[in-house]
Amino acid sequence: MRTICLILCLLAGLNSLQAQTDSTYRRSDWGVFKHLDIALGLHRNPSPTESNSAYHGLEISIWNSKDIRYMHAGSGTLYFSQELGVAQKQFIHTSKAGVWLGVWGFTIGGEFKHYTNYKNQRLAFSPYFGIGNYPMRLTFGYDLMLLEEDGLNLSKGNISLSIAVFKLKGPTLKN
Numbered sequence: 001m002r003t004i005c006l007i008l009c010l011l012a013g014l015n016s017l018q019a020q021t022d023s024t025y026r027r028s029d030w031g032v033f034k035h036l037d038i039a040l041g042l043h044r045n046p047s048p049t050e051s052n053s054a055y056h057g058l059e060i061s062i063w064n065s066k067d068i069r070y071m072h073a074g075s076g077t078l079y080f081s082q083e084l085g086v087a088q089k090q091f092i093h094t095s096k097a098g099v100w101l102g103v104w105g106f107t108i109g110g111e112f113k114h115y116t117n118y119k120n121q122r123l124a125f126s127p128y129f130g131i132g133n134y135p136m137r138l139t140f141g142y143d144l145m146l147l148e149e150d151g152l153n154l155s156k157g158n159i160s161l162s163i164a165v166f167k168l169k170g171p172t173l174k175n
Helices: 002-021
Strands: 031-045 055-069 074-087 090-103 106-116 121-133 136-142 144-148 157-174
Touching: 031 074, 055 090, 055 157, 090 121, 090 136, 106 136, 121 157
Parallel strands: none
Antiparallel strands: 031 055, 031 157, 055 074, 074 090, 090 106, 106 121, 121 136, 121 144, 136 157
């Protein structure tokens, strides 16, 4: 009886391997797609304290993405963005460059940020995680300070929502 169960388990495993590589199970909309998009986002640094203030920002980004559509979806995005926000009743301009990966609905990534109010500045690396896959992500991160001047005391935690809304190029199938 054990031998029969072992053979059935092995055959089931071989069948599942064949199912992911066999062309019978390949859908016509599967493949690796390249995209170039403009994305819009909302950004918030919550949890104000006496030494830190909350920050709210709107961002516009250019996303260069690869969207992988097979049995298990995934994506990778390299992006550059500009953000305008408000904190302590003053405007703050932020430039960002980053990369994120999305697999099975989970997102992980990081970005370099340069905050300035044109009097003070702050440079940070922000690793983050969250949910999403191309064309959307909702992430939670933390700013690791690389350079900080007095006078721009923002909260270090952040929440970000970004969605690709305008296609500049793509999707192009890359085999």
